[in-house]
Amino acid sequence: MDRPDCIIDLLLVGENNICFIENKVNSGEGWEQLDIYCEALTVHFGDIEKHLVYCTKFTDHKKIAEHNFKQIRWYQIADILEKYKLDDPYLHNYHNFLNHHNMAQKNSFSPEMIIAMKNIKEVAETLTQRAPCLPIKT
Numbered sequence: 001m002d003r004p005d006c007i008i009d010l011l012l013v014g015e016n017n018i019c020f021i022e023n024k025v026n027s028g029e030g031w032e033q034l035d036i037y038c039e040a041l042t043v044h045f046g047d048i049e050k051h052l053v054y055c056t057k058f059t060d061h062k063k064i065a066e067h068n069f070k071q072i073r074w075y076q077i078a079d080i081l082e083k084y085k086l087d088d089p090y091l092h093n094y095h096n097f098l099n100h101h102n103m104a105q106k107n108s109f110s111p112e113m114i115i116a117m118k119n120i121k122e123v124a125e126t127l128t129q130r131a132p133c134l135p136i137k138t
Contacts, residue, residue, distance in 0.1 A: 008037065009021055016049060018041070018045050019050075020040075020051070021053040022034065022054050025103060028060050034052065034064060038066055042067075049068070051070070052066075053072065054072070055072050056073055057074050057103050059073070074098060074103035074104065075104050075106045081094060
């Protein structure tokens with residue numbers, strides 16, 4: 001298999017194992033990208049232990065049964081770094097980088113956010129009734 005579209009973001013190689021890591025920030029998986037990586041692991045790396053990791057900023061659920069597939073999110077890495085960043089200036093800087101690029105956010109809804117969203121329509125309708133000249137879209 002010799003494919004120009006098989007470019008691994010990060011490759012970790014041990015004596016008896018290999019790990020492909022695909023990183024995504026503001027995009028999703030390329031066309032059959034993870035399938036291509038699975039094929040490359042199968043074809044080129046024989047009997048060693050294989051791993052495929054897919055790291056994303058946003059939720060992008062994948063179901064891959066082979067190669068010890070793991071899916072993680074950038075906020076999980078930020079959570080781990082949070083524990084150790086005071087001990088190491090490099091980890092501290094990397095954690096700051098993730099925060100600066102909004103990669104440390106969980107991008108999930110809290111109960112408070114759901115309650116607020118539930119009430120947005122009522123607030124907008126009340127504002128429209130009291131001040132009909134305001135252009136409010138609901």
